[in-house]
Amino acid sequence: MSNKLVGDIIPPVGIKYICCYVLLACALVIEARPISYSGGSTVMLQSNEMQNSTYYHYSPTYKFSLGVEQVKDKYFDVNYSYFRLTYLLNRKNTKHSQRNLYLQSGLSSEGLDHYFYGVHGDWETRRLFSGFGYKETQTEKLDYAEQYLQLGIAPYIGEYGDLHTWLMIQSKHNELMGDWNTYPVLKFFKGNALMEVGYADTSEWDIHFMYRF
Amino acid sequence: MKYLYLVFVMMAAVYTSAHNHTMHDMESYNHEGHLHDTMVDGKLLEVNPKRFDNFIVDLEGKQVAVVSVSGMVCDFCARGIEKTFSKNQSILKLDVDLSGGKVLLAFDRDAIIDFEDIKKKILSNGQNATDLQIIKI
Numbered sequence: 484m485s486n487k488l489v490g491d492i493i494p495p496v497g498i499k500y501i502c503c504y505v506l507l508a509c510a511l512v513i514e515a516r517p518i519s520y521s522g523g524s525t526v527m528l529q530s531n532e533m534q535n536s537t538y539y540h541y542s543p544t545y546k547f548s549l550g551v552e553q554v555k556d557k558y559f560d561v562n563y564s565y566f567r568l569t570y571l572l573n574r575k576n577t578k579h580s581q582r583n584l585y586l587q588s589g590l591s592s593e594g595l596d597h598y599f600y601g602v603h604g605d606w607e608t609r610r611l612f613s614g615f616g617y618k619e620t621q622t623e624k625l626d627y628a629e630q631y632l633q634l635g636i637a638p639y640i641g642e643y644g645d646l647h648t649w650l651m652i653q654s655k656h657n658e659l660m661g662d663w664n665t666y667p668v669l670k671f672f673k674g675n676a677l678m679e680v681g682y683a684d685t686s687e688w689d690i691h692f693m694y695r696f
Numbered sequence: 697m698k699y700l701y702l703v704f705v706m707m708a709a710v711y712t713s714a715h716n717h718t719m720h721d722m723e724s725y726n727h728e729g730h731l732h733d734t735m736v737d738g739k740l741l742e743v744n745p746k747r748f749d750n751f752i753v754d755l756e757g758k759q760v761a762v763v764s765v766s767g768m769v770c771d772f773c774a775r776g777i778e779k780t781f782s783k784n785q786s787i788l789k790l791d792v793d794l795s796g797g798k799v800l801l802a803f804d805r806d807a808i809i810d811f812e813d814i815k816k817k818i819l820s821n822g823q824n825a826t827d828l829q830i831i832k833i
Contacts, residue, residue, distance in 0.1 A: 520776025521820035545776075545822035576767025576824050578797050609769050609794065642747070643792040647771050672772045695775060 517569045517585055517603070518548040524696050525550075531689040533558055533657060538567070546571045552589065558659055559624065563597070565589035572602075582606040587618070596623045605633075609640050612649060627658040635670065646673045653681055653689075741829060743800070744793045751791045751800050755833045758788060761801040761809050764827035765818055768797055776821035784817075799825075805832065 519525050519542040527538040534557055540550025552565040567589040575582040584604040591597035601618030612635035619628050635651035649670035656663040666683030675696060681689035741748075743762060752760060768774050774792050777799055781790050789802040799818070803809055811828045818825040 518822075520779065520822060523776055523779070545820060571822075574767070574822065576822075578764075578766050578826075579769065581767040581769045581773070581823075607769055640795065641771065643771055643774065643794050645771070672770075675772075675775055677772055695772070 517587065518542050518545060518571055519695055521545050526694050526696075528692045529690070532660065532687060540567065540569070559622075561593075564592040565599070566592070580606065580608045591622075593623070597621065601629075610637050611635070612637075612651065625659070629655070629657045631655045633668070635668075644674070646671060651679075651681075655689075739829065741831065742796055743798055744796050747791065747793050747796075748800070751789065751802070752833050755789065755802050757805055758833050759803050759805055759807070759809070760831045760833060761803065761814070762829045762831065763799040763801065763814055763818065763825050764829075765797055765799055765823050766826050767823040768792070768794060768799075770794075773822070777818060777823070780817045780820060 517540075519540070521542060521544045524539065524541050525548075527536075527540075529536045529538070535555040536552050538550055538552035540548040542548040547568065547570045550567045550569075552567055553562075554565060555562050567587070569588075570586045571583065572586050573582075573584040582605070584602065586600075586602055588600045589598060599618055599620040601616060603614065603616030603618075605612065605614035607613070612633070614631075614633040616631045617628065618630075620626065632654045633651055635649045637647065637649050639648070641647045651668040651670055652665065653668045654663050654665040664683050666681050666689070668679055668681035668689070670677070670679045672678070675694055677691075677693040677695075679689075679691040683689070741762060765777075768777070771792075771794060774794065777792060778790060781787050781799075781801060786803060786807050787801050788804065789800075791800040792798075793800065801809075801814070809828070809830055811825070814828065815825040
């Protein structure tokens with residue numbers, strides 16, 4: 484395809500946007516709905532190759548959440564807690580979509596030398612979902628980064644109160660574990676409960692359960 | 697083996713979803729002459745007919761606020777709307793129409809419906825209320 488033809492199909496400004504998005508995505512741990520509605524609480528249970536964790540957060544407003552996460556770190560074989568803050572940096576609501584950009588941070592109970600910070604975002608309609616995340620963790624022993632990308636499609640459009648299903652593909656990269664790992668994920672939610680189940684040869688099960696109240 | 701299991705679960709999900717979709721299609725019916733065909737303030741009332749008719753079944757003599765909401769793209773993120781409005785005792789009944797991006801609120805006929813208050817409550821859930829239509833039943 485000639486450059487002219489590419490230019491005809493995608494205007495130059497569009498190409499810049501696409502390049503920026505791809506670079507951001509490539510530069511860039513999975514956390515659907517990290518902030519609840521005003522006054523809402525959420526409990527999350529997560530299990531993957533790196534850790535098992537239980538996380539509770541409370542949202543005074545829809546803009547941020549404060550929480551405590553109890554972590555069983557499988558890689559370093561230690562247990563600790565994170566005191567976490569997540570902030571909604573930007574949200575765009577349209578009639579058929581929502582886009583979010585969040586900042587996340589956590590300070591470990593082990594001391595000031597152990598903390599994390601990162602950014603994650605998503606865009607979704609009732610049919611499509613895309614998300615990305617980047618997280619940098621600093622510990623006394625080692626510093627490392629994690630990234631993920633997620634794409635999903637809803638095979639049917641459920642109504643309020645139905646069981647909702649998403650078929651997703653997820654790519655994760657953790658500097659401690661090596662290469663990018665891509666695997667399928669199933670996401671279900673009904674009422675106040677949400678569950679994600681993924682499986683990869685190298686990292687095995689990636690399970691995430693959430694309940695909001 | 698685990699991959700096979702996952703593929704099986706995915707196929708089951710797709711089958712269930714297709715079945716579910718068919719069920720929704722079957723629920724579509726001729727709704728000519730119902731209240732949802734009416735014009736409100738010069739605008740056609742855009743609501744899910746089946747959902748709307750079910751909602752107003754026991755609301756004779758009441759009024760219904762149809763609130764247009766942007767950003768209400770998933771069931772899970774609309775839950776807070778139900779939580780917030782269910783604390784308000786002047787609201788007799790509530791429904792969320794995800795497909796139409798509407799929240800239906802039933803009030804007594806003499807209740808004052810404050811759109812600014814509704815906007816604040818929707819915003820506290822992270823969405824935006826963009827329009828309000830009031831229908832006397």
